[in-house]
Amino acid sequence: MSKYPKIIKKLFWVLLIAYPALSAELPVGRPPLPAEIAAWDIDVRPDGTGLPPGQGSVKLGEALFLERCAACHGEFGEGAGKFPELAGGIGSLRQDRPFKTVGSYWPNSTTAFDYIRRAMPFGQAQSLEPDQIYALVAFILNLNDVVAEDFVASQANLAKVKMPNESGFYDDDRDATERGFWVAAPCMTACKPEAKITGRASAVDVTPESKTAPKME
Amino acid sequence: MSNSSAPRTLPIARRALVAAAATSFAGAARAATPDPAIVNLPDWSQSLGDGVQAHPYGVPSPFEKNVVRRDVEWLTAGQQSSVNFTPLHALDGTITPNGLCFERHHGGVAAVDPDRHRLMIHGMVAKPVVLTMQDLKRLPRINRIYFLECAANSGMEWRGAQLNGVQFTHGMIHNVQYTGVSLRTVLEAIGIDPRAKWVMAEGADAAGLNRSIPLAKMMDDCMLAFAMNGEALRPEQGYPLRLVVPGWQGNMWVKWLRRLKIGDAPWETREETSKYTDLMPDGRARRSTFVMDAKSVITSPSPQTETAPKGRMVISGIAWSGRGAVSRVDVSLDGGRNWQAARLDGTADPLSLTRFYADIDWNGQELLLQSRAQDSSGYVQPSKADLRKIRGVNSIYHNNGIQTWLLRADGQCENVEVS
The missing domain is CATH 2.60.40.650 (Immunoglobulin-like)
Structure with missing residues (x-):
């Protein structure tokens, strides 16, 4: 037989060694150990998935809140300085100045657990034990009259708490409700009868100085 | 672009303005006395300037000292959960210099040691994985230029003109070239559960900022980026690793990215419910306006x-x-x-x-x-x-x-x- 097939076979192997095919497997990394996943796996979902074992009462939460949270959020969750308000405002979302808090706006109680667990107290993140977080969430819910004073939040019941604004959200509908913003040929001439000035930023006068170098701290 | 070749004139502007403007053209000006900038030799034309290593990492001319990011002090409680703004008024072209890209942090700038940084991908996957920065840099690389705009950009202007400067009204945007790894490359290799629909991205900062992102978007064009404009990410932009979510609100571009968890529903985190939802006049709010x-x-x-x-x-x-x-x-x-x-x-x-x-x-x-x-x-x-x-x-x-x-x-x- 011809000797070519042998050469081609040889060439095939030479090419394969010179240019190894990239496998579909990830060529780097390793599987995480269960203890490693547990160390980072702190997220909680609205159905309660991810909530750790534990419980905490409104009463314990109040004591803890005064100690760890009130400096920024106020003793009654009313907020201090520009730090966020946590309580009040239920029913205000249609008003000219809506007041968005855990009680008036947040759709899920579990989100408060997830957020406190990962980010609070501000500057001392991930320093609270699950029982403490349950207690704080219970207290904040009570500040908003969402749960009674004797409420004890737990892994079993937190996801079942009904939030006042639970049904206040809907998915992005811009493609439908703002369909008018898609225009084949935008207006180019005489698009409106007049353009009169109706407001000036200079009248509000809240702009920082920007023509000199900023102060350094 | 078809319309990038020849300059277009502005006929209406010209009709309205050209007559009165004709005499003020620079070409028509005459000097009465010699220009000192020409006839007086400046220092820099006579004595030697700095040597090559005066600035091992180069900095702009001192005459550009006002071209800096600026914040609006009354806007937020403190500097660690705040924002500053890109000086758009002083920039041209399309690429934003790294040091001028606006900052938005929720727990300050995490000072991450890259050798101690890990990315964990787990949840609804066949082969969960932990990657080091070195691992990520051994995967096939891509370069892409994308804008990043904070969803709240111009948010202070809803009730009317308030801030007198484009830096403050529009400066929560930047545009840089990212280098990194296509997420599709990684996700396809670890066996995503066919029932999976969402991915939670989480940062390693003191806010542990987390957002849910549709899996389809992650597979489409998202990136794990470790470089911007040719150099390592700046700490304030997520060094050593940030998620790139092209065209979508900046809050989703999780910085200091440490974890991706694959799931079948959104997490409804604080950042995607109490924030980054759009309250409408009827008292309800749009969510997932990415x-x-x-x-x-x-x-x-x-x-x-x-x-x-x-x-x-x-x-x-x-x-x-x-x-x-x-x-x-x-x-x-x-x-x-x-x-x-x-x-x-x-x-x-x-x-x-x-x-x-x-x-x-x-x-x-x-x-x-x-x-x-x-x-x-x-x-x-x-x-x-x-x-x-x-x-x-x-x-x-x-x-x-x-x-x-x-x-x-x-x-x-x-x-x-x-x-």
């Missing part, structure tokens, strides 16, 4: 730029869209009554900043300057009035309304609203 609508703004002249001289003027601005490429930008000199096509120049890539110019002759009469972008989906940037008709004034996010600058006779600009 895409950034088409938007543009004139960056020069604007309230922070130098006094404009009469005569020839370059109107310069930026345009972008989260739905595709910018296909056209129009400029108005009369508050939106009449429009002329601006000239697009530089890259006009999808999901990336586009630069536009309009060259006019200005006779010193007041102008109401506006720009209006259209993107490849056909979406046209709306007026603020049209936006408010649908959204009211309390939605905070996604204010992409047309901006008006009043160019006064004295050559200074003001942020105004027009009927």
Whole structure:
């Protein structure tokens, strides 16, 4: 037989060694150990998935809140300085100045657990034990009259708490409700009868100085 | 781009302004006395300047010392959960220099040691994985230029003109070239459960910031980026690893990225429920408003730029869209009554900043300057009035309304609203 097939076979192997095919497997990394996943796996979902074992009462939460949270959020969750308000405002979302808090706006109680667990107290993140977080969430819910004073939040019941604004959200509908913003040929001439000035930023006068170098701290 | 070749004139502007402007052209000027900048030899032409290592990492000229990010002190409680703004008025082209990219942090800038940084991908996957930075740099690499805009950009302007400077009204945007790994490359290799639909991305900062992102978007064009504009990410932009989510709101571009968890439903985190949802006039709120609508703004002249001289003027601005490429930008000199096509120049890539110019002759009469972008989906940037008709004034996010600058006779600009 011809000797070519042998050469081609040889060439095939030479090419394969010179240019190894990239496998579909990830060529780097390793599987995480269960203890490693547990160390980072702190997220909680609205159905309660991810909530750790534990419980905490409104009463314990109040004591803890005064100690760890009130400096920024106020003793009654009313907020201090520009730090966020946590309580009040239920029913205000249609008003000219809506007041968005855990009680008036947040759709899920579990989100408060997830957020406190990962980010609070501000500057001392991930320093609270699950029982403490349950207690704080219970207290904040009570500040908003969402749960009674004797409420004890737990892994079993937190996801079942009904939030006042639970049904206040809907998915992005811009493609439908703002369909008018898609225009084949935008207006180019005489698009409106007049353009009169109706407001000036200079009248509000809240702009920082920007023509000199900023102060350094 | 087809419209990036020859400069376009502005016929209406010319008809209105060219007659009075003719005598003020620079070419017609005559000097009475010799210019000291010419006849007096400056120091830098005689004595030696700095040697090569005066600045091992280069810095701008001291004459550019005012071109810096700035914050608005009254806006937030403190510096660690705050924002500063890109000085758009002083920039041109399309790429934002790394040191001028606006910052938004929720727990300060994490000072991450890259050797101790890990990315864990787990949840609904066959083969969960932990990756080091070295691992990530052994995977196939891509380079992409994308804008990143905070969903709250222009959010202070919903109730009317408030901040007198494009840095503050529009400066929560930057546009850089990212180097990194396509997420599809990684996700396809670890066996995603077919029932999976969402991915939670989480940062390693003291806010542990977390957002849910549709798996389809992650597979489409998201990136694990470790470099910006050719160098390692800046700490304030997520060093050593950030998620890139092209065209979508900046809050989703999780910095200091430590974890991706694959799931079948969104997590409804604090950042995607209590924040980054858009309250509408009926008291309900839109959620998952990820895409950034088409938007543009004139960056020069604007309230922070130098006094404009009469005569020839370059109107310069930026345009972008989260739905595709910018296909056209129009400029108005009369508050939106009449429009002329601006000239697009530089890259006009999808999901990336586009630069536009309009060259006019200005006779010193007041102008109401506006720009209006259209993107490849056909979406046209709306007026603020049209936006408010649908959204009211309390939605905070996604204010992409047309901006008006009043160019006064004295050559200074003001942020105004027009009927």
